[in-house]
Amino acid sequence: MSWPDTRLLDLFGIELPIIQAPMAGATTPEMVAAVSNAGGLGSLPSAQYSAAALQDALALVRGATTRPINVNFCCHTMPQADPVGQMQWRARLAPYYVETGLDPAAPLPTTGRAPFDAEFCTIVESFHPEVVSFHFGLPEPALLDRVKNTGAKIIASATNVSEALWLAERGVDAVIAMGYEAGGHRGTFLGDDMATQIGTIALVPLIVDAIALPVIAAGGIADGRGIAASFALGAAGVQIGTAYLRTPEAKIPALHRRALDEAATRETAVTNLFTGRPARGFVNRLMRDLGPLCPLAPAFPTAGSALAPLRAQAEANGRDDFTNLWAGQAAPLTREMGSGELTQWLAEQAQRRLPSQ
Numbered sequence: 001m002s003w004p005d006t007r008l009l010d011l012f013g014i015e016l017p018i019i020q021a022p023m024a025g026a027t028t029p030e031m032v033a034a035v036s037n038a039g040g041l042g043s044l045p046s047a048q049y050s051a052a053a054l055q056d057a058l059a060l061v062r063g064a065t066t067r068p069i070n071v072n073f074c075c076h077t078m079p080q081a082d083p084v085g086q087m088q089w090r091a092r093l094a095p096y097y098v099e100t101g102l103d104p105a106a107p108l109p110t111t112g113r114a115p116f117d118a119e120f121c122t123i124v125e126s127f128h129p130e131v132v133s134f135h136f137g138l139p140e141p142a143l144l145d146r147v148k149n150t151g152a153k154i155i156a157s158a159t160n161v162s163e164a165l166w167l168a169e170r171g172v173d174a175v176i177a178m179g180y181e182a183g184g185h186r187g188t189f190l191g192d193d194m195a196t197q198i199g200t201i202a203l204v205p206l207i208v209d210a211i212a213l214p215v216i217a218a219g220g221i222a223d224g225r226g227i228a229a230s231f232a233l234g235a236a237g238v239q240i241g242t243a244y245l246r247t248p249e250a251k252i253p254a255l256h257r258r259a260l261d262e263a264a265t266r267e268t269a270v271t272n273l274f275t276g277r278p279a280r281g282f283v284n285r286l287m288r289d290l291g292p293l294c295p296l297a298p299a300f301p302t303a304g305s306a307l308a309p310l311r312a313q314a315e316a317n318g319r320d321d322f323t324n325l326w327a328g329q330a331a332p333l334t335r336e337m338g339s340g341e342l343t344q345w346l347a348e349q350a351q352r353r354l355p356s357q
């Protein structure tokens with residue numbers, strides 16, 4: 001296969017310009033290996049793992065593929081404890097506790113995501129992934145230098161031109177242009193205004209014009225049409241998430257899989273209710289009741305604790321009222337397929353629509 005732009009293929013040492021998006025809570029080592037073995041770039045998200053569990057997962061990936069892989073980290077700052085904010089959030093949720101017979105004052109489990117730190121950095125240094133990607137900005141300079149010194153290529157998400165310039169100035173090798181259509185957490189890290197977020201079709205050429213690095217289009221791409229369009233906009237490749245949720249290798253709750261099956265009749269919206277940070281997912285009861293963006297939701301990643309008991313109880317009754325069902329706007333375009341097969345199919349479908357080289 002030949003591609004209109006081979007910069008990413010050369011940069012990462014891959015055959016197909018398709019990156020399987022890292023998806024915390026859904027991606028498995030099996031998915032990563034299947035995509036890399038098919039010629040794309042499989043991405044393992046660290047946010048779902050402790051340091052020890054990440055090492056085990058990486059060992060599984062390395063045992064199943066010798067091809068390049070990407071390891072993904074989040075770069076948020078953990079918030080200060082906010083007991084008053086948490087109390088207000090619990091008070092807002094209390095009627096649901098009463099409705100379901102749960103004690104609104106019961107102690108809550110801790111939920112959260114660990115940001116990139118020295119311990120994760122040591123794992124990068126020992127496993128030498130070919131690519132490391134960051135979400136929510138970049139780590140502090142000393143840690144970033146350590147990652148660069150491993151020889152890993154560095155990529156990171158930008159949701160506007162300012163973020164792309166910020167990343168380019170700090171020496172990343174390519175920028176992921178994450179349009180508003182994308183599933184999961186917005187990568188936004190300079191400001192937090194959801195009203196000004198940009199769609200992929202405008203964002204990709206804006207970033208292509210602003211920086212001299214290869215740009216990876218992400219958000220709303222789920223078939224060959226989206227990939228061919230991304231190249232037409234100047235992208236050198238794509239990062240695809242939601243389409244990989246419908247593979248057997250994705251580890252998601254049955255309720256989430258059902259929502260994806262019913263995507264044609266469900267809508268997605270960007271919401272901060274489940275973690276405290278805006279992310280796109282299928283609309284459910286909590287989003288309808290509180291509105292998808294609610295100022296009462298505590299800071300990322302702490303909003304989920306107070307929802308955990310409600311979620312568990314509803315899920316036991318087959319309901320997704322309090323479950324985060326991350327998905328992008330192109331969810332209805334997706335189809336069930338193995339991760340390796342999907343990677344190949346996406347590439348073939350794109351080839352049919354790209355001008356012959």
Ligand SMILES: Cc1cc2nc3c(=O)[nH]c(=O)nc-3n(C[C@H](O)[C@H](O)[C@H](O)COP(=O)(O)O)c2cc1C
Binds near residue numbers: 181
């Ligand atoms: C279930 C889910 C989880 C995600 N988790 C992460 C993550 O851990 N790290 C990350 O960088 N991006 C994450 N994302 C965003 C993806 O990297 C990617 O930008 C997005 O899926 C692209 O849009 P699409 O879903 O329309 O293909 C996630 C997306 C989804 C759907």
